[in-house]
Amino acid sequence: GNSVTQMEGPVTLxxxxxxxxxxTYTATGYPxxxxxxxxxGEGLQLLLKATKADDKGSxxxxxxxxRKETTSFHLxxxxxxxxxxxxxxxxLTRRNAGGTSYGKLTFGQGTILTVHP
Amino acid sequence: xxxxxxxxxxxxxxxxxxxxLSCSPISGHRxxxxxxxxxxxxxxxxxxxxxxxxxxxGNFPGRFSGRQFSNSRSEMNVSTLELGxxxxxxxxxxxxxxxxxxxxxxxxxxxxSRLTVL
Numbered sequence: 001g002n003s004v005t006q007m008e009g010p011v012t013l014x015x016x017x018x019x020x021x022x023x024t025y026t027a028t029g030y031p032x033x034x035x036x037x038x039x040x041g042e043g044l045q046l047l048l049k050a051t052k053a054d055d056k057g058s059x060x061x062x063x064x065x066x067r068k069e070t071t072s073f074h075l076x077x078x079x080x081x082x083x084x085x086x087x088x089x090x091x092l093t094r095r096n097a098g099g100t101s102y103g104k105l106t107f108g109q110g111t112i113l114t115v116h117p
Numbered sequence: 118x119x120x121x122x123x124x125x126x127x128x129x130x131x132x133x134x135x136x137x138l139s140c141s142p143i144s145g146h147r148x149x150x151x152x153x154x155x156x157x158x159x160x161x162x163x164x165x166x167x168x169x170x171x172x173x174x175g176n177f178p179g180r181f182s183g184r185q186f187s188n189s190r191s192e193m194n195v196s197t198l199e200l201g202x203x204x205x206x207x208x209x210x211x212x213x214x215x216x217x218x219x220x221x222x223x224x225x226x227x228x229x230s231r232l233t234v235l
Contacts, residue, residue: 034223043121043207043226044160089160103150103211103224104173107160 002027004090006108013080013115021075021111023064023090031092033057033066033073034105038087047075047088080115087112119144121227123208129233135196138230142189142210148172149191150224151183154205163206166191198234205229 007022025031035047035057048057053068062077073090090108122141130136142149150173151163162175166185183193189210195202209224 036226041228043228044209044224045226046223049223103148103165103209104162104175105150105160105224106162107152109159 002031002092002094002106004092004106004108006088006090006111009110010112010114013113015082015115015117016079017115019075019077019080019084019113021088021090021113023073023075023108025071025073025090025092027071027092027094027106029094031094033064034091034093035062035064035073035075036089036091036107038089038110040086044089080113082115082117085113085115121208121210121225123206123227123230125230126228127231127233129235130198131235132198132200134198135194136198136232137192137194138206138208138232140191140193140208140210140227142191142208143225146210146212146225147189148211149185149189150209150211151191151193152207152209153177154207154229155203160207163193195232200234203232203234205231 003026005024032051034049036044037047038044048059050057050066053066056065064073064075087110089110091105093105124139148167150165153161153163163177164171164183165173169185180196185191207226207229209226211224
């Protein structure tokens with residue numbers, strides 16, 4: 001079956017530090033990959049996505065590249081801010097035969113990020 | 118436009134009781150999915166509904182059930198509650214088929230209903 005493995009947390013950084021959160025996946029076929037973020041007391045929000053190999057998703061200074069050869073989708077940001085403190089989830093969904101994906105996502109365990117001033 | 122609305126936000130039940138949680142999707146969204154979030158198991162898919170039909174189901178016992186109404190609103194029910202059912206239950210909506218989304222699999226989540234079973 002499908003699975004997503006994220007690096008263990010929590011991750012604690014100082015403001016302006018470089019961030020990497022590793023994510024690897026196991027899936028048959030050609031999954032779409034996502035990073036979702038959950039701020040304290042809020043629901044999950046889509047941060048970025050990539051739907052095919054070598055795609056780079058980017059948003060709010062965060063980037064992740066879909067690497068099919070290493071089955072990875074690592075999240076990076078060059079300079080984190082205190083406001084980036086949140087839980088980050090890597091996720092995938094499989095396309096069905098019709099090419100559309102529905103609402104079933106497989107999530108990683110989540111990585112807690114804390115950024116100090 | 119209004120986001121995904123879940124009610125109630127917090128509730129406390131005792132073992133053996135049942136609970137019903139409600140979710141109103143974003144206007145125009147026809148697919149509703151439910152997830153259970155716990156510290157130990159993380160985010161686990163419960164089920165997905167589209168056009169009042171269950172399309173996918175996760176690996177949860179039959180005590181967990183759901184339904185979707187003609188206006189796309191959805192409810193999930195857990196019967197005979199157990200201590201292990203304590204969790205944050207998240208609802209997510211998406212456009213769903215037949216029209217492919219610009220971003221397949223992009224879900225819009227509500228803030229969740231936090232259930233505590235005593």
